[in-house]
Amino acid sequence: MCELLWKEAVGKREEPKKDRIRGEPIRARGSGECGNCSDRKMLLSFLAVSSLGAAVLYALFSWLIPAVVQYNGWWALFWHDVIVEKTLDTLTRSTRPQRLLRAVQQKAIKGDPQSVISAIDYFCRHSEWAMNVGDEKGSILDSVVCEVCPTTALELGTYCGYSTVRIARLLPPGTKLITLEFNPAFAAVARQVIEYAGLQNKVCLVEGASGDLIPKMCQMFGIKTFDFVFIDHWKDRYLPDIKLLEECQLLRKGSILLADNVICPGTPEYLEYVRNSPHYESKYFKSHLEYTKVEDGLEKSVFLG
Numbered sequence: 001m002c003e004l005l006w007k008e009a010v011g012k013r014e015e016p017k018k019d020r021i022r023g024e025p026i027r028a029r030g031s032g033e034c035g036n037c038s039d040r041k042m043l044l045s046f047l048a049v050s051s052l053g054a055a056v057l058y059a060l061f062s063w064l065i066p067a068v069v070q071y072n073g074w075w076a077l078f079w080h081d082v083i084v085e086k087t088l089d090t091l092t093r094s095t096r097p098q099r100l101l102r103a104v105q106q107k108a109i110k111g112d113p114q115s116v117i118s119a120i121d122y123f124c125r126h127s128e129w130a131m132n133v134g135d136e137k138g139s140i141l142d143s144v145v146c147e148v149c150p151t152t153a154l155e156l157g158t159y160c161g162y163s164t165v166r167i168a169r170l171l172p173p174g175t176k177l178i179t180l181e182f183n184p185a186f187a188a189v190a191r192q193v194i195e196y197a198g199l200q201n202k203v204c205l206v207e208g209a210s211g212d213l214i215p216k217m218c219q220m221f222g223i224k225t226f227d228f229v230f231i232d233h234w235k236d237r238y239l240p241d242i243k244l245l246e247e248c249q250l251l252r253k254g255s256i257l258l259a260d261n262v263i264c265p266g267t268p269e270y271l272e273y274v275r276n277s278p279h280y281e282s283k284y285f286k287s288h289l290e291y292t293k294v295e296d297g298l299e300k301s302v303f304l305g
């Protein structure tokens with residue numbers, strides 16, 4: 001009896017309307033907070049969280065990570081060469097060499113090699129790192145070129161032509177720098193950078209792999225020996241290529257080899273060879289990996305015959 005009376009009483013109470021999907025009671029507008037106010041609050045919180053997130057990401061990508069990777073070679077190369085380069089290539093639909101060339105065309109003075117060098121250094125310090133020898137090691141390169149004053153000069157690895165411009169601008173009249181680059185896209189940009197610097201008559205850029213081209217130097221250019229060789233291509237090619245230069249008798253007593261990146265990324269076999277061979281007298285010039293604070297250096301080796 002009691003149970004019947006209870007069910008009747010409960011059954012008469014109005015059931016709250018329920019959300020058909022979630023099955024939860026629907027709160028009537030005006031029953032608590034007004035709908036517009038809660039929407040506005042949600043929008044404001046969303047905006048605050050998004051702005052904070054964007055600020056944190058901006059600080060991380062434009063300041064914190066670049067500052068940290070300044071001190072670690074592996075992370076520097078991974079960050080600049082893999083993460084940043086690939087991201088910017090995708091976002092801008094252009095390549096790093098193309099962006100570097102644009103910076104030269106916008107900032108440098110046509111026919112002025114020094115302004116081309118400065119424009120590239122500025123771009124690499126403030127916009128995007130690139131694997132040029134850079135300003136710090138570049139001044140060591142300059143002083144070796146001036147000291148040798150070569151009449152025959154070879155560069156292995158042109159990339160965008162930064163070191164080519166550095167070397168060529170210091171060569172005595174009548175001397176041509178032969179530079180080898182196997183990537184056609186890099187070679188195309190380098191040609192434009194060299195021309196912008198007004199040094200096209202001092203440089204001969206040959207497209208192809210060093211291993212194929214070194215034995216053809218005499219046949220192609222009538223060169224008997226090189227006074228100066230700047231070695232700055234892929235690191236595992238340093239040793240085979242100087243052995244090839246020796247075999248092809250392209251080195252004379254007193255020829256100078258200057259090798260970049262002997263510490264970072266590093267060329268241990270090459271260093272061991274030139275430092276221990278009785279055919280070379282070798283000296284290390286301590287510096288830093290281009291546009292960073294990571295230790296790197298140049299190895300200058302005199303061929304003793």
Ligand SMILES: C[S@@+](CC[C@H](N)C(=O)[O-])C[C@H]1O[C@@H](n2cnc3c(N)ncnc32)[C@H](O)[C@@H]1O
Pocket residue numbers: 131132133134156157158159160161162163164180181182183186208209210211232233234237
């Ligand atoms: C470190 S970058 C050169 C940077 C340049 N010397 C400068 O300081 O501006 C190395 C370049 O060597 C080229 N390279 C690597 N191995 C090569 C090879 N065996 N023959 C010709 N070019 C090569 C790469 O394509 C790359 O452009």
